[in-house]
Amino acid sequence: MTQLRHAHRFHILYYLSTPLHRVAVDNLIAGVVAVVNYVWLGMIVFGIIVAAVNGNIEVVTMAALEGANNAVKISISLIAIITFWLGIMKLAEEAGLVRALAWLVRPIMRFLFPSVPKDHPAMGAMVMNLSANILGLGNAATPMGLIAMRELQTLNQGRDTASDAMCTFLALNTSCITLIPTTIIGIRLLYGSTDPTDIVGPTIMATAFSMAVAILVDRMLRLYYAGRRW
Amino acid sequence: MFTLIAELSRWAIPMILLIVPVVAVLRGVKVYETFVDGAEAGFTTAIKTIPYLVAMLVAISIFRASGAMEVLVTNLSPLLNLVGLPAEVLPHAIMRPLSGGAALGIASDIIKTYGPDSFLGRLASTMQGSCDTTFYVLTLYFGSVGIKRYRYSIISGLVADLTTLAASVFIVRAVF
Structure with missing residues (x-):
């Protein structure tokens, strides 16, 4: 691309x-x-x-080898937490929790995407993508996001200019609330943190704040760009 | 407020571990089989990060061991202190919106060097956990449907990234 x-x-x-x-x-x-x-x-x-x-100059060789060595150590240690978390997430998916979350946020979606009809397939795909993002299901989020973009593009009549809804969707997608930052918890564990999960709260707060700012900025820019050809 | 954040951190994972399997059982899901089925992809997912991490950790390891990091920190500290950002996390802040794997490598290096429970370690952890690879997502999503004019998407994406960065610094300073 x-x-x-x-x-x-x-x-x-x-x-x-x-x-x-x-x-x-x-x-x-x-x-x-x-x-x-x-x-x-x-x-x-x-x-x-x-x-x-x-x-x-001799430290360069040592540093390069040490860096490569650490990289492999980190990846190996990540197997544990990623495997565990993917198992839990599969359970959440099968239990219908992603769908439940999607159902809960429908009113918010209607406010965020006034240009998308409420029963349009784009709405469902976007909700699923954002829910998967919130739950840290990166693998599930991307295919859902691409489906959502395809549906939004049908509403956009196949133009090569991004629609308002697409801009809002991507603003939300990149600033989305994160509940559990799995990978970094694994790395904190590897280097002997006394409380590897103590950054969960700050992460939720920081992402909630940035999501709010992203929504605000997107609204302002949407008004500012309204009526322009692109 | 800040004790709330700390409590949230303590309870978030145990609660998810309680609610998810219990709801799954109530909905008639075969919990054990389903867990194993999902967990199967864990190995390949983790192993796939090796090339990215090797590339980035080799570069940052040379950068640090040679003393170049010190040169950067000494020269940029006065400037970055004005906005409250420690110079040590600057490489991470630059890489985060561009490449998730590269940023993860830098964050791991900071955590290893300064300790996971140091201010810098916690800051890098929060930054890694809360920002997204904005440019990758924009390119992938818009590219997949042939959108060539991104309009104001870049601006809102970058504003969101800068907000997350500022919020991370502020919250980590306040909480710990």
Whole structure:
């Protein structure tokens, strides 16, 4: 997907046919995606230069091997908590708890997505995706999210511009409340935390706050962008 | 308020472990079989993180052992202190919206180096637990239905990320 965007971005017709501010936003996205590569490369190159200047270049080899070693240790120790949690989550799914949560939040969904008819399949898929996100079911959330996007795109009449509902959905999706941050609890356990789960409360609070801000910002931007072609 | 958060942390997981299986039994689910069925994917899911973690931990390990981390922290601390963000978590804050695996590697390194129960360890844990890989999600979701114009999505996504970051710093400072 990223590759496609890049090819598109460097095509001359794209520059001739696209308003300048959109070129700016597209370049921003592509630039940010490239940041991962540069940060990674930067840490290694800058690290080796500093080691060379300090006259202790030999620590680089040791550090690289130690880092790789730690990475494998972490992954192995994560098997335990991920296996356990996936079991519990499967139970929650089969018990109908995801559906129950979805039913509970229906009134909120109607307020958040006024442009989506209340019985439209998009509504159901979005609710399931957000519920799965809240419960930390990453694997279940993504397919549901993609189905929701497909349904929203039918309401959008297949245009290549994001609809209001899509923007709201993604704002919620990326800022969603997290009840149990499983992976990081596993890592805290591995390094001998006296209370690995004491960050659960702060995580719920931080995500609840950011979800509220995301809803607010999305509403403001929706009004601000209303009536524009994109 | 803050004792509430601490109590929430203590009770959240035991309550889920109680409610989920009990409701499942009442709804006629074969609890043991279903648990095993779901848990089966745990091994492959965990093993899949190895390449991401190796890539990131090798880089950050070199960065730290060489003294480059110290150079960064010394130079950026005065600036970042203005907004209350410790310079040690800056690499994590940059990576979090971009790549979940990379951010996890950095968070594990912070937890290992400073201890899971230190301020930095708890802050990195909360940041890792509460932010999302905004750019990955936007690219995947919009890309899957051929949306090329994201409109204001990037702005709301980034505002949400910055809010989570600020909220994490504030809440972790206040609670612990």
